[in-house]
Amino acid sequence: MGLWIRTLWHLFFPMQLLTGLAEPAENLDFFLPGDYLLGGLFTLHANAKGTSHLTILQVPSCEEYEMKVLGYNLMQAMRFAVEEINNHSSLLPGVQLGYEIVDICYQTNNVQPVLYFLTQPDYFLPISKDYSYYIPRVVAVIGPDNSESTITVANFLSLFLLPQITYSANSDQLRNKRLYPAMLRTMPSATHHIEAMVQLMLHFHWNWIVVLMSNDDYGRDNSQLLRDRLARTNDICVAFQEVLPTPQANQFLTAAELKQLDSILLKLKQSTARVVVIFSPELVLHNFFHGALYWNVTDTVWIASESWSIDPVLHNLPGLQSTGTFLGITIQAVTIPGFSEFRLRPTEATPERQPTKNSSRATCNQECDACLNVTKTFSSILTLSGERVVYCVYSAVYAVAHALHNLLHCGRHHCTKKTVYPWQLLKEIRKVNFPLLSNQIFFDEQGDVPMRLDVVQWQWLRKQNPFQSVAFYFPMQQALRMVGNISWHTEDNTVPRSMCSKSCQQGQSKKSVGIHPCCFECIDCQPGTFLNQTADEYQCKSCPMSMWSNPRDTSCFRRKLAFLQWHEVPTIMVAMLAVLGFLSTLAILVIFWRNFQTPMVRSAGGPMCILMLVPLLLAFGMMPVYVGQPTVPTCICRQAFFTLCYSVCISCITVRSFQIVCVFKMASHLPRAYSFWVRYHGPYVFVVVITALKGVIIASNMLTTPINPMGHPDPEDPSVMILSCHPNYRNGLLFNTSMDLFLSMVGFIFAYLGKELPTNYNEAKFITLSMTFSFTSSVSLCTFMSVYNGVLVTIMDLLVTVLNFLAISLGYFGPKCYMILFYPERNTVAYFNSVIQGYTMRKSL
The missing domain is CATH 3.40.50.2300 (Response regulator)
Incomplete structure (x- = not known):
């Protein structure tokens, strides 16, 4: 407080210059005596660039500047409110409010009037350690209008906690109650x-x-x-x-x-x-x-x-x-009822109190000879535009009156007049809450009325x-x-457009251009992406895996599911082949079973033929697992069951071709090895070993890679989701097929070596045909799966599987059934012996 006291002392030192300029005004527009005075600060003349107050200790002469009609209108509102309270209100019975109003010339006359309001009737402001019980000239100050003047005045009044209610200054700095504890306002910030x-x-x-x-x-x-x-x-x-x-x-x-x-x-x-x-x-x-x-x-x-x-x-x-x-x-x-008439009413002044041009108070800024006449010229505009800021002045005066009403313990007919200290009145003003012309007037925590x-x-x-x-x-x-x-x-x-860039259309993202976020280019969202404008207008988001979108979509839709279905032509054709294979295999199994002891069946392998035909029959019967929406069991069947059945068949054919070569070419050269092979059932041991090895490969593949079904986009139509087994299914299928390809090659080699055998034993050409077809189809499937990822992969997988089984069923067993059914005379031991003897005689010549 000491710094402010010293500052005030320097300001008050030339008080003699101010006392002669600050006596109560003669003009009743600016002064009204009363028990409690209100100070008013208004801009009646405006000088936004005056500097005289910065160079000399002189109050500017405001009448030299342009008159501000609204300022005079606001001043009249304060006068009207005070007179209304005194004459027509039971708010302060027996108490007369007075006012002293000063023209602040916008910003050039702030210090002089505020010092005047703070002085006592003898124009003296004492220096004291405690101003709690100091009584200034006015109990509250209404105004000023602009923020700069208000802040200047508030810096003085807040030291004395003298209530100040501004009606127009809306600066947010004034909400700081630590700096301006006595500052209030009747308008929003x-x-x-x-x-x-x-x-x-x-x-x-x-x-x-x-x-x-x-x-x-x-x-x-x-x-x-x-x-x-x-x-x-x-x-x-x-x-x-x-x-x-x-x-x-x-x-x-x-x-x-x-x-x-x-x-x-x-x-x-x-x-x-x-x-x-x-x-x-x-x-x-x-x-x-x-x-x-x-x-x-x-x-x-x-x-x-x-x-x-x-x-x-x-x-x-x-x-x-x-x-x-x-x-x-x-x-x-x-x-405000009655205000328009009051604003244009000439001021009543007694003859002995008529203001004069030569008055010593001509520079007190409490004269405005032209104000009334100029205001009349704008009367229609002021009236028709409504009392806007006028009401803020009006409500500010009433807020002080209501605070005095509570402080003076006023009843209907009487108030207890007493000394009112600024801090007491400030406390009561903060608590007021009253209706005024259909509005509720109260101050929030920042001291504003939320109008x-x-x-x-x-x-x-x-x-x-x-x-x-x-x-x-x-x-x-x-x-x-x-x-x-x-x-x-x-x-x-039409509504004017003011946009740096035109609004993007639906489904277009923004791409910033320059430093302003409002300047941008519009980019279409690509298929498979969408724009969620509520979340991010600058980036198209990708659709979930199971969904898709068209260009410039704002949402995703579920992809159409694609998988092998029964009503499709390729499915029907492959199904017919599978039915053909199943029926033919079943017929072959019946024929071989009924002719099991005949030389033709025994020369084809005997029990090993049954071992081949049963998996073939089961494989043809399990063909429907390729049709319909894939599941975990169907994926297991595709990867494990079919390849295992095929391995059993191909291993039987391979060992059969090996046996033919051994019987006719190697038995004489390696009799002990051949005897060992026959004694320990070498063919069946080979088939079991191959089957077990294939089972281990399948199991390890299933344990290391998932086989659950999933979808992936159709490369030709991304809106379609192809449902198939897990992508690792292809890798596992290729890995499993590699062993079958190897067995096919081995079987082909042995069959080729036995091409010169007797006709009844010459199965080489049938095995060669079967193995060649199996090898070619498997390589074709692997090549197709490596370059294409559509729904045809499932069809090709099924078609190759069916054809491979058909090649074994019809290519290997078909000729034998044909001989059994149509040439029974050749299915005798004597016939087989004669063929072998003829072959031996030709070889010896």
């Missing part, structure tokens, strides 16, 4: 104004905007709030941001400032952004909009901040409607409200609700 703007732009899909700001705290703070808000979303981007030149009090711009303004307008003219957000006091905008008219800037949506959203002077600028559509964010309109905000459109063609409400924003819910149609300044009254 800038955060809500910014949110209303953003939701308005999102509603109309404007994502490419220009931000213009004044070169002051108001412009900088609000534009920064907007950037922070936009940083939390990629939906809106700023094409460019510029600082508007601030004119002198006479609206004069220097050559450098004119060049800067022309540069901004040229940039705006050339930009594709058609939405312009402006954070600036209205004084800065006169030259700007004159320049916009000169540069013929049209088809633009101007979004006005609170400071100029309902300014009647700008609204009356000739030709302004040709520049585009004007939308503003402002406080809700509340009709509804309106989005207004500027109208020129209609005689009614020039600032027509088209949308409402509710701070408590942070929601925007459209309530009216906007008449756009475009052809066919």
Whole structure:
């Protein structure tokens, strides 16, 4: 506190200069005596660039500057509220409120009036360690209007906990109650104004905007709030941001400032952004909009901040409607009964109290001779636009009155007058909660009244409200609700477009171009991918394995399942072959069984023929496991059962071809080996060993690789999912087939070696045919499976399996059955002996 005391001491040192300038005003517009005085700070004359207060200790003469109609209108609202409470309300019975109002000239006259309000009636402010029981001239201060002035005043008043209620300053800095504990306001903070703007732009899909700001705290703070808000979303981007030149009090711009303004307008003219957000006091905008008219800037949506959203002077600028559509964010309109008549009422002053031009208080900024007349010229606009910020002033006065009501223990007819200390009144103001003209007035934790905000459109063609409400924003819910149609300044009254890039169509992802997320290219999502716009607009996601999508789809659909089915032509053809094989094998088995003891059957292998025919019969009967949706059991049958049956058959043929060669060519050369082979049933041992080895290969393959069925896309039509056994099924099938191929080659070699044997024993050509077909078909299947992955793989696998079994069944056993059935005379021991003797005699010659 010591630093502030020293600061105040230096400020109070020239108090003699201020006492002569701060006596109670003679003009009743600015002063009304009462038991408790309210201080009022309003901008009746505006000078945005005055610097005299920075160089000399002199209060500026505000009447030298341009009058601000809205400021005078707001001041009248304070007067009206005080008089209404004194004359027509039971709120403070027996107590008279008074006021002292000062024109702050926008920013150039803040310190003098606040020091005046803090002094005692003798214009003295003592230096003390404790101001808890200090009684300043006023009990509360209403105003100022702009954020910079409010912060300056709040730095003083907060030291004394003197309540200050601003009616228009919306800077978020004022929400910091550690810095400004005595600061309250009757309107929402800038955060809500910014949110209303953003939701308005999102509603109309404007994502490419220009931000213009004044070169002051108001412009900088609000534009920064907007950037922070936009940083939390990629939906809106700023094409460019510029600082508007601030004119002198006479609206004069220097050559450098004119060049800067022309540069901004040229940039705006050339930009594709058609939405312009402006954070600036209205004084800065006169030259700007004159320049916009000169540069013929049209088809633009101007979004006005609170400071100029309902300014009647700008609204009356000739030709302004040709520049585009004007939308503003402002406080809700509340009709105050009787205020319009009061605002235009001449001030009643006693003859002896008439203010004079030569009064020593001419620079006290409590005179405004032209205010009433100028206000009358804007009366219709002010009346039709509704009491918006006016209501904020009105409710601020009533908040102080309600706090005094509680502090003075007022009843219906009497109040206990007593000394009111600032901190006591501040405490009561924070607790007020009362209805006022259909609104509930209370202060939240940050000291703000959460009033509804309106989005207004500027109208020129209609005689009614020039600032027509088209949308409402509710701070408590942070929601925007459209309530009216906007008449756009475009052809066919269409909503203006302000987008860096056109919106992507359905199923198109965004590809960023440059640094702005709103600038992008639209890329079609490829088949098999989809775009979930709610999750990520910049990347097409892949569909799950079991699903697919067409180009530019936003969702996936289930693939059509494809597998071998009974009604398909290839299935029917292979099934017919399998039926043929089953019936023929069954017939061969019956024929061989009935002729089991005949030389023809015994020469073909005897019991080994039955060992071959039974697996063949079972294999043909199990053909349906290839048809229908694959399952784990069917996949096991395909990989294990069929290949095992085939290995049994092929091993029998191989050992049979080996036996033929041994009998006729090797028996004489290796009699002991042949005797050993016969004694220990070499053929059956060989078949068992081969079968066991094949079983081990199959088991190890099934244990190391999964065989569960799965789907994979059809290479010709990805929307189709081919259901088959696990891809490792192919690897296992190829591995298992390698052993069968080896046996086929061995059987072929032995059969070829026995090609010169007697006709009845000459099975070589049949075995050669069978093994050649088996080898060729197996190699063809392996080649086909290595280059193709469609549903035909299953058909080819089944077809090769059936043909291999048919080659054995018909190719090996068919000729023997033919001899048994049609040449029974050759199926005798005598005939076989004669053939062998003839073969021996030919070999000996």
